[in-house]
Amino acid sequence: MGMKGAVLCVAAALYAAAVQPASAQETASPSRGAALYGAGGCANCHTDVRGKGPEAAGGRALKTPFGTFFSPNITPDPQHGIGGWSDADFIRAMREGTAPDGSHYFPVFPFTSFTLMTDDDLKALKAHLFTLKPVARENRAHDVPFPFSMRWLQFGWKLLFFDEGPFRADPKQSAEWNQGAYLATAVVHCGECHTPRNVFGAIDRDRWFAGSTDGAEGEPVPNITPLPDGGLGKWTDEQLVSYLATGETPDGDFAGSLMAEVIEKGTALLSDADRQAIVVYLRSLKPIRGPRRD
Ligand code: HEC
Ligand code: HEC
Incomplete structure (x- = not known):
């Protein structure tokens, strides 16, 4: 070691x-985007480490008390990844936990924390993601039993438990x-x-x-x-x-x-x-x- x-x-x-x-940051700085990508553990969760899958192409199994979730492909592949997403789509996903089609993400995706990131940081992060190699790997469906599998229930969950960001500095x-x-x-x-x-x-x-x-x-x-x-x-x-x-x-x-x-x-x-x-x-x-x- x-x-x-x-x-x-x-x-x-x-x-x-x-x-x-x-x-004190600059807008969409690529080196800041890379640092945020590492510090946010994006590759850790979005890479099928056990199956030696390609970076950020998804498929890592995440066991929870509600079932097993499989992380999606977040490479810039236009069909299987997020290559077609605008900055606004990305910011909404990270800040609100809401997909471009309006459906709600499950909190196994820690948007509950990423919501606190600033717009500038989210743009830098997306800019970094778009420098990754696009991988045409299809997302694997979650193995989560009814009723936890119902995305619309997440709407109520968010009302009860979700505080939307961004982070506000404490002047004290x-x-x-x-x-x-x-x-x-x-x-x-x-x-x-x-x-x-x-x-x-x-x-x-x-x-x-x-x-x-x-x-x-x-x-x-x-x-x-x-x-x-x-x-x-x-x-x-x-x-x-x-x-x-x-x-x-x-x-x-x-x-x-x-x-x-x-x-x-x-x-x-x-x-x-x-x-x-x-x-x-x-x-x-x-x-x-x-x-x-x-
Ligand atoms: C993905 C889950 C995860 C995240 C995120 C995480 N930790 Fe941990 N942390 C763990 C686990 C699991 C252990 C136990 C590690 C071990 O068994 O060696 C641990 C251990 C530690 C320890 C050692 C404590 C001890 O008593 O041995 C410290 C300190 C620590 N984490 C601080 C942090 C800090 C600070 C952050 C955020 C900046 C953080 N961790 C983020 C999962 C996490
Ligand atoms: C603890 C594991 C975990 C971490 C860490 C994590 N994610 Fe995820 N992420 C997920 C899971 C699981 C989903 C799917 C959620 C769902 O289906 O509702 C997801 C969904 C997403 C989506 C939506 C993809 C789509 O196709 O709709 C984006 C974008 C995303 N994550 C980006 C990131 C970024 C950027 C980071 C690092 C800052 C990150 N994630 C860190 C687990 C994680």
Whole structure:
């Protein structure tokens, strides 16, 4: 893993400064689009890693308590991907969770977090997606039983559980905190995995970042609130920043499972300032008792 750490560091140096505070960016910057694509985990979910499928061409199985969803093709193929989409189609999908034909997406697609991204960032992200190789691979139908399979039910779900973005900076907090909050909540969507869900599959905001016994793909996800015992209270800021860069934990272990993907394709490629800002945000959270780590 030492070798891997070194490779990640080189990659991090190449990408350093790619993601600046949400306010200081340029419109549709391709390097920002690439950084957002990595940090948002788009390739992680939209690539059939197990079946060695082509990048972003979909087909990854996502097991949930409601059934198994298969991610769609988001390459710029005009027929099977999103090649025919306008900027407005893309922004609507990410901001409102609504498809170009008006149907509602299931929240297994974390539009519930991406809704917070700014228009400029969404345009940069789309510009990056359109530089990917178009792949003519057909989408696989979800394997989700009735009644959860009914898309129109998502309309009610959104009324109950969905707060539409974009992110609004909190003027009472520092610029660094706001940068960290934006990255953690809108882009890297830590809360989608690190927060437990209610029976409707919606994030339980009262237990924000308190961990989940039944996270994405049915795996347990640790508590990352500043709780001294059972959370991140014993980690130093440096240890946290370094974990987000290399995956190495304070006791010399390495991040596994889904977190390894989040780091390798995402937070490792952000700048040190970005990782530092995420940690500033994490430290400001309320310590909440949650599922213990094993
Ligand atoms: C946790 C897994 C996951 C992540 C992370 C994820 N997606 Fe998705 N995405 C999905 C699933 C599943 C769907 C299909 C939802 C449905 O059918 O209702 C989807 C749907 C979409 C769609 C609509 C495609 C269509 O054909 O209608 C777009 C566009 C999209 N995602 C883009 C992105 C981008 C860009 C990112 C990164 C910022 C991203 N997704 C990250 C799982 C994910
Ligand atoms: C796709 C799901 C997912 C996302 C998104 C995600 N995590 Fe994780 N995270 C996990 C899982 C699963 C683990 C457990 C990893 C392991 O077993 O090694 C973990 C572990 C961690 C740990 C180690 C905690 C410990 O006690 O060992 C930290 C710190 C962490 N995540 C922070 C974050 C932050 C900060 C973000 C957002 C910037 C984030 N994670 C986004 C799934 C996720």
